[in-house]
Amino acid sequence: xxxxxxxxxxxxxxxxxVLVPDAWLEACVGWVVQESGDRxxxxxxxxxxxLEQWLLTDLRALGQAALPEDLAGPGPSAxxxxxxxxxDSLLDVSQPAYSQLQRCRGDxxxxxxxxxxxxxxxxxxxxxxxxxxxxxxxxxGVRSCEALELRPVPALRPDLPPGTKxxxxxxxxxxxxxxxxxxxxxxxxxxxxxxxxxxxxxxxxLSRALGLPEAERAGEDEGPRPTHIPGGPPDDDDFPDxxxxxxxxxxxxxxxxxxxxxxxHQEGGSAPFTYLxxxxxxxxxxxxxxxxxxQAFIVTLQGSMRSRGGQWGVAACISDGTGYLEVELSDAVxxxxxxxxxxxxxxxRRDDRRRAEAESRLQRCQRRLVDMCCIFTVRLDxxxxxxxxxxxxxxxxxDRAALQERVEGxxxxxxxx
Numbered sequence: 001x002x003x004x005x006x007x008x009x010x011x012x013x014x015x016x017x018v019l020v021p022d023a024w025l026e027a028c029v030g031w032v033v034q035e036s037g038d039r040x041x042x043x044x045x046x047x048x049x050x051l052e053q054w055l056l057t058d059l060r061a062l063g064q065a066a067l068p069e070d071l072a073g074p075g076p077s078a079x080x081x082x083x084x085x086x087x088d089s090l091l092d093v094s095q096p097a098y099s100q101l102q103r104c105r106g107d108x109x110x111x112x113x114x115x116x117x118x119x120x121x122x123x124x125x126x127x128x129x130x131x132x133x134x135x136x137x138x139x140x141g142v143r144s145c146e147a148l149e150l151r152p153v154p155a156l157r158p159d160l161p162p163g164t165k166x167x168x169x170x171x172x173x174x175x176x177x178x179x180x181x182x183x184x185x186x187x188x189x190x191x192x193x194x195x196x197x198x199x200x201x202x203x204x205x206l207s208r209a210l211g212l213p214e215a216e217r218a219g220e221d222e223g224p225r226p227t228h229i230p231g232g233p234p235d236d237d238d239f240p241d242x243x244x245x246x247x248x249x250x251x252x253x254x255x256x257x258x259x260x261x262x263x264x265h266q267e268g269g270s271a272p273f274t275y276l277x278x279x280x281x282x283x284x285x286x287x288x289x290x291x292x293x294x295q296a297f298i299v300t301l302q303g304s305m306r307s308r309g310g311q312w313g314v315a316a317c318i319s320d321g322t323g324y325l326e327v328e329l330s331d332a333v334x335x336x337x338x339x340x341x342x343x344x345x346x347x348x349r350r351d352d353r354r355r356a357e358a359e360s361r362l363q364r365c366q367r368r369l370v371d372m373c374c375i376f377t378v379r380l381d382x383x384x385x386x387x388x389x390x391x392x393x394x395x396x397x398x399d400r401a402a403l404q405e406r407v408e409g410x411x412x413x414x415x416x417x
Contacts, residue, residue: 163193
């Protein structure tokens, strides 16, 4: 390696914590020098141009690991020191995915966010609306992980192009493979990766999250790219409930369920699930205890699984794409996922010969929680306590039929062949 190349590599490591293979560095320096022609580059100019090329490179092509191996483990861990990573994609999980999609498409969906709420209810919803929370898919080129904006990070914004490079500065706590970010942990370096920009632009990510078809032509998903997502409700008149485009969501979900449904018949049929925006548009918290069914997924776990009084418990935030709800997963749900009651698991763990089996069961449960997307039966408490998930079930063919019936009812009858 020439003295000039070695100086560039040392500058990248010491100044930016950037690791690159020697072969890439040699090729990059050679290309930069060739492109400069007769112009002689001073060391600072050469360093800067090499850095700019790195910012536009997919880190997978470099294969230089920077993240620790144990981040994906089930137990608590942390990123200590610094690591340069690439943002493959990011979404604001604090806001309904459908309204974000409408904004990306350039539609005026301010009326859709209100969902028929009264002026008083709008004010309540504005006060209750959570702060922005970005979920990022990150990679160092070898290892991948997720990161959650636990506290507002000024360096991040929802419209960062895929391929953006970040410098993570530890210590950063990690839970279930998710880095928990604060403003002191992130430095924005910039850049983008052209292939990722096309594949992971916001409108496509949101369409995938909702199970809706992605735009087939490049021009269809071009729209205003907001620098932030508006948080407050508009100061407009009230809108009727049916202004919220739930029929499109219903139809998409019925198609998805038809592929994944368990072929099981339920006597008496099954009431189709409801949407959070519809529930929260009315009196909230509800005046009386009630049970509702929601087709939803777990956005984030709000703590570790615990055993108290012989029962499992864990808090979480769930979403159905139209709203968010903080819940407590019941002992019955968690016992079904672990395969043992909390008491039985403790006894198993005390047996040195079966401790590994106990840990394996808990790890499997935690992985299933992270990926969980199903029909939740939730009990809502009029006292405003955290809602409780009573059951988590795979959609059945009966659920699909009930949902399709609701779609046809909105359209005024079944689809004609």
